[in-house]
Amino acid sequence: MKRKKHIAVVHCAGGARLNEGIDRASLPKDCSQIMEQYPDGILSCSYGCLGGGSCVAACRLHALSINEKGVAEVDRGICVGCGLCVKACPKHLIRLEALEGTIQPKCSNEQKAAEAGKACTSSCIGCKICEKYCPSDAIHVIGFHAVIDREKCIACGMCATKCPRGVIHDADGIFAAK
Incomplete structure (x- = not known):
């Protein structure tokens, strides 16, 4: 293998x-x-x-x-x-x-939304929009930031395009971060 x-x-x-x-x-x-x-x-x-x-x-x-x-x-x-x-x-x-894991959340912040939003313009605020739009249930907000289950992710880019803070990036550049 x-x-x-x-x-x-x-x-x-x-x-x-x-x-x-x-x-x-x-x-x-x-x-x-x-x-x-x-x-x-x-x-x-x-x-x-x-x-x-x-x-x-x-x-x-x-x-x-x-x-x-x-x-x-x-x-x-x-x-x-x-x-x-x-x-x-x-x-x-x-x-x-x-x-192969091209979809990447670029935040490790573990603060709640209000604190995270004040601390960093690129922080995950735990809004869960990424969870809502993921067709394969591969992304979840854990510890106030997005985490991807690589076994489930199909790299469709829905989470990257829907993230209101541009936290989730596509390493291939196909899906633009906001």
């Missing part, structure tokens, strides 16, 4: 603001150091990517970068699913998922 190819997926879209008095340019280039120096956090969303680049440094293939929102981003054409970035992320925002 052939083993399925996996790829790293970052579960944060990066809509959180930096806390007052924080300058991204002066932050360490290591997420664990950021967490040590700023125990109260640097972002309005305590679940978000710190953007320190620990995952980038861990990736030997240069498949990760920090985007303009200060969030780790995976190049699907380069990533081989080795898992080094997963181990390097102290916030556990990066997971290995099957390459």
Whole structure:
């Protein structure tokens, strides 16, 4: 039996603001150091990517970068699913998922809707619209954010097109996030 190819997926879209008095340019280039120096956090969303680049440094293939929102981003054409970035992320925002799993919720926030909405413009607010429109019952809101059952997902993109906050992304770019 052939083993399925996996790829790293970052579960944060990066809509959180930096806390007052924080300058991204002066932050360490290591997420664990950021967490040590700023125990109260640097972002309005305590679940978000710190953007320190620990995952980038861990990736030997240069498949990760920090985007303009200060969030780790995976190049699907380069990533081989080795898992080094997963181990390097102290916030556990990066997971290995099957390459075929193109529909990806990009939020790990576990706050209730009102708090999540204030903390991040890209947060899941647990509205369950994705659940309502999923024809295969593959997506559910668990812990106040959307989670996909990969065994059930048929990658139809209904959840991605209906999500009012643009939290659910299609890695192939077929279904545009709002």
